[in-house]
Structure formats: C-alpha cells, structure tokens
Amino acid sequence: MSSPKSAYSIPTKIGKLDTHIFVVWVDNEAGVLARVVGLFSGRGYNIESLAVAEVDATKNISRITIVTTGTPQVIDQIKLQLKKLVPVHKVADFKREDKKVIFKEMALLKIVAQKKKIEKCLKECKKFNPVILDKTNKSIVVQITALRREIDKMSKKLKPYGLTSTSRTGAIAMTRGAEIFK
C-alpha cells in the first residue's frame, strides 16, 4: 500500500497563503500581550510583525496590530480564537491588498559615512517622509515611514552608503474615510 497510514490525519495540501493584518482591541492589563502572542505560538500561527500600544487611557484600551500569513481557514481560526480571549474587545482583519486600509511602518536608520554619501542617502529617502532626528559630521539618524517592502528595499539600497543600524516598528493600520470599525 502506498498511501500513508496514520492515526493522526495526514497533512493535506496547504492552500494559498494570504497575508492579513489583524487589529485587536484589548484591555490594557498585565499579561494581555502574552495571551495574544501565546495563542499564535501555541496554535502554530505565524507573526510577521507586531505593534502594540495603549490608545485610550481612560478606557484602558490597547490596540495590537499583527501581520500574519495563513490559509483562509487558518485566518478564520485566528480571528475566532482571538475573539474568545476574555480581555479582547473586538477584532478586525484586513487583507494586505485591501485598498480601503492604510498600512504604515516606521523605521529609524543610522548612517555613518561622509557627507556626500549621507546626502545621497537622504535623496533616496525622499519618497518616504524623511525626518532628520540627529546629525553629526560623520553620521545621521533619519526617520522614514513606508510600507514593509519599501523599508526592506531601502535598507538594502542604503547598505553601501553606510547604513549601520536599522530599527523598525511593526505595521499599523487604519481604515480610510469616515467609517470606524465596530
């Protein structure tokens, strides 16, 4: 017999993976991030990036933004499992391709090089709202905001110009227009 035999089900063909962005509103209490992240690791889901901060100090609400990939079935499970957590208020999920949603990431880039190279760097960064946060004769710290892939590209591009250190946030998301997600 050629067919594999197991008491456990055999992994079937993995379907197409989609990238989704989950936005989770939670009570800002001890251990809440561990609950959300533990859910992902415990059930074998994947986290590409994570951003979390309190957004409403009076109601004590934090907003967690998670970028993840999975089959439609897994994405569905993630959403339903998140909703079951006690401190979770609501869960929104967007496809990365969704035109109605803005995604942004921020990065801090430190470039150590001569003036000329630094200037070239700044030119390259122009598209991504560069803000110079620190400047010396030999170095510069610049802040850019862009999409994940764009930052990926930038850090590759700037390596030869003296990019020595990159620090970046996870993606955050917001819907366009006047509507609010309920």
Add this chain to the structure above:
Amino acid sequence: MSKLYTGAKIVFKCLEDQEVEYIFGYPGGAVLPIYDELKNHQSIKHILVRHEQGAGHAAEGYARSSGKPGVVLVTSGPGATNVVTALTDAYMDSVPLVCISGQVPTHLIGTDAFQECDTTGITRPCTKHNWLVKDIKDLSKVMHEAFKVATTGRPGPVLVDIPKDIQFAKVNYTKFKKEKKINGKSHNKFSQNEINQLIDLISKSKKPVVYTGGGVINSGPEASETLKEFVRLIGFPITSTLQGLGAFPGDDDQFIGMLGMHGTYEANNAMHDCDLLINIGARFDDRITGKIDEFSPKSKKVHIDIDPSSINKIIKVDLAIVGDVNEVIKSVIKTINKKQNGLKDSNNQRISKWWEQIQKWRTKDSLGFINSDKEIKPQYAVKRLYELTKNQDTFITTEVGQHQMWAAQHYKFNKPNRWMTSGGLGTMGYGLPAAVGVQIAHPNKLVIDIAGEASVLMTMQEMSTAVQYNLPIKIFILNNQYMGMVRQWQELLHEKNYSESYTEALPDFVKLAEAYGCKGVKADNPNELDDKIQEMINYKGPVIFDCHVDPNENCFPMIPSGKPHNQMILGPNDKKENKITGKGKSLV
C-alpha cells in the same frame, strides 16, 4: 460603614455567593490564610486529596456528574504545577473548573522565592482565562468573573492566583448580585433562517445521520431530553462521540453506537455513506474523522455548536448554527411542529432503505468477541458489570486505554452525566480521583471506576481520600499486566516489539486495598465473576476489584491508521489487513 474583610474571607464569601458546597484541595504555605478561614464557613466542605492532580480530577468528576462547577484549592509552586494536568484535561473536555491557587506575597513575586512559580504564565494555555490578583480591591470582582467565565459559553477551567499578602489584606465586601442574563462570551446568535435551512435539509435527506457530542451533555440534562424528542421526531439514526454517551439512550434502537476509531461498524459506515450529517455539540476530533480527505465525502454537513471557533476548524460545513444546543434543537422542534406535521411519516418513507442498510451493517456484530470459559475476557467483564448494575443509577468513570474503549462499547448509558472519561487529553489516572468527585456529588449512588492496572497506579494514592471520607467507590481493574493500548499498537504497528509496555512487579491489589483500609476482591475465572462483582456492589465501602483478564486481547473494531471510516478492522473474524506498515508508523 460596612465591615472590613480579609482576602481569605472574601474568597469564602464569593464561594458562598456562588453556592459552592465542596472544594477539593491540599494546603501549603501560600494558602494557609484561606485554610485558616475554612472553619468559619460551615456550608463549604473541604475534601483533602493526596495529590493536587487528584484534586483537579475529583473536581472534574464532581462537575461532570452534577453540572455545577468544580472548585480546586492549591498552594503555590508545586501545588499549582501539579494541578496543570487536570486543568489541561478540563480544558480539552470543556469541564467548568475554578482553581484557586496561593502565590508568594506580591513583594516577592519575581524573586525566585520559596515555592514560587509563574502560575498564571504556566496555566495561560490550559485555562479559558486566569488572573493574578495584585490588589485586594479586585478580589471579589475577579472571583465572580472567574465563575462566570468557567460556566458560560463553552465551559472550561479558570484559575485565580492569590498572593499571600492579598489573603491577609482587608477591604469592604459588596454583596454579589447574580446576573439574570448569563451570556458572557457565549453566542446564541442563530437565526430562524438557519433553522429553516436545517429543516429543509432534513426533509430532503435520504441517508441522514445525527452525530452528537459532549456539547449536548454540557447544555444540561434538559438538552438530552430535547435531543431525544428531536431524534424520535425525525426518525434518523444517531451516533455519539465518546464524550456524548448517555445523551441519547444507549439501548435505544435508533442509537447505532459510538463512532470513531473504536466505534461500531454501523456508526462509522453510516458516517461515511450518509448524505446529511448533523453534528450536534461535537468538534470533529481526529479520533472521529480518521482521514480528513475521505471523511464523509458525500454528505451535506451541519454543525451546531456554542463555540464559533469549533466551526470549520477541521471539517468545512455547509450550515453552521452557533448557539446553545438545547436552544437550537428546541427551536427546530418548534418549527417542525408548526410547519410540517407530516415530516415524521415522510422521513420514515424516505429513509427506510437507509435503515435497511444500517440493519445489514449491524448484523456484522462488530462489538462481538470470542468468549472463553477459562480466562476472563475484558469485554465479558464489562458486559457482566453492566448487566449487574443496570438496575440501579450507576455512574461510571474510566482511566485511559483499552479498558476505556471496552467500557464505552459495552456499557450502555441511558442518562447524561453518568459517564466521566478523559477523552481530549487522554489522561491516565483520571478515573479514580474523578470517581471520588462523583461520589461526593452523589453520595448514595453506585460509582464505579472501570480501570486499567497501569492507569490506576498513577493516582492510586487517592484511595486514601476515598477511605477518609467514607466514599464507597468501586475500582474495577481490568488487569492484563500490560499498558494494553500501547501493547495493541505495538502488535499492529511495531512487529510485536513490546517495548516497555509490560509492567513487572505489579502490586498485589487485594493487599493494597487492605493497606488503604478498604476491601480487595480478586477474580480470575469467568465462572466466579458474577458472584465477585455482586460482592463488590454489596460492600458498603470502597473496593478495589482486581479482575485478571486475557492479556492478549485487542480492542476492536478499529479504524487503522490513515484509513477512512469504511475501512475498519473487525475482531478476530476479520484478520485481513490488520497489519499496518510503511510510512504510517512514523505518523502515529
């Protein structure tokens, strides 16, 4: 001004408000203030176990047989880690538990203090929710919230970790007002449209099957009554998971037995060939589905469950109805009665051929076994136990392994909450402490743990608890000297290499019983079995029954590794294809 209460007192105030009668626990340094307060609360009785895992399982047995949440009280560190197995077990089988654990004082948290562990961290993945109470003002709110979370929606365990200084601290206690609408995170959001769709499917199906699970039991005894009415009304065959046994009478003609890996031939074939599958409160566990790709390939699938995350998790369904099982079925019955009075007759006609097919499968007698007059066959032992106890309201618990499957196959349950077994986690050592909890909840009923000798030794110390509280539990050990299920798999999968599955130097269970101060009975001959069982039942106190059975018996029928439902191995009469080779081994 109202009176100030200590944290320990507030714990008991909350337990009183929640109408808790029993707590299962074990004292230690970090919970001493709570234990000190115990004497002031007469309505709450503490059951002292011998190991914290036993406390957890006893609370599970109590909860599952009574429908009330089980309460556990343990100390910090090892007390908490010992209870983790039971919490995980309860999480997998949806049993409402409230575990209260002591913790080192708040100023010592994080310093690796004596008997400190990160209890909320350790138990986070095995509870529905847990709390570390850092402020005495939060304590009563958290305690009541804990009961709410444990008992609403899909039930499960919760844990409240209380540092010792919080137990001493004082605060006002505001009386608890019980909410009328207990809806927590439960979702009763089904629509009449969904009910109509279901009825439409029911009225068109030619080969239907109803597949019920533990959700029916968790929905309360009324749900079982509703289910009976529903199944009789539509005339469909019904099968049940391991956890759902008892929701529908096991000796009823419409019941086609348990399904799954060791389910009956007729149940599994019906699942495979049906054109309509109605899942009520079950979760398409992998012991049920077998090979996913070939699971019930021709059927429309309906899933009724209170937990939205159970739907489409493993098997995609055509119609999902999220809600409490009892509420959903009641509304289905109501709609049928209102609209389609002829449904029963038309159903009977439409599915008569299907019933003929099922009767044909039944003639295979897949639970049959070759009896012996020299050795006790384990199936025979369970059958005799059933015959001799069926005239009274009997509660059965089990350990995990072959004996568990034989009990599920041969003991017929007619009422819900009479069958307590560890299905999801498969915890050996569950049955004895669970029996303790069941007997606490039902002091005048017959409680039997159908056990294996290997499993029962894992929590044997709880016999001492049974003796202390005069709990007349009966431990019915099917002793084959092997870890039987392991041995069976090794026989079928690993060329009879019985690696470490034989237990040498087993204790003399009769002497062991006597050492604990209870009665020991031993049987190794089928002729004396009935008398010995009777002797066990008649004895007014705990009994360990050492039933020596054929060590080589295997548990059949069985869906072998990686096969769909319609390719089962039957008993000794069907020897073909019961060897599993190749890649399957690595995947088991």
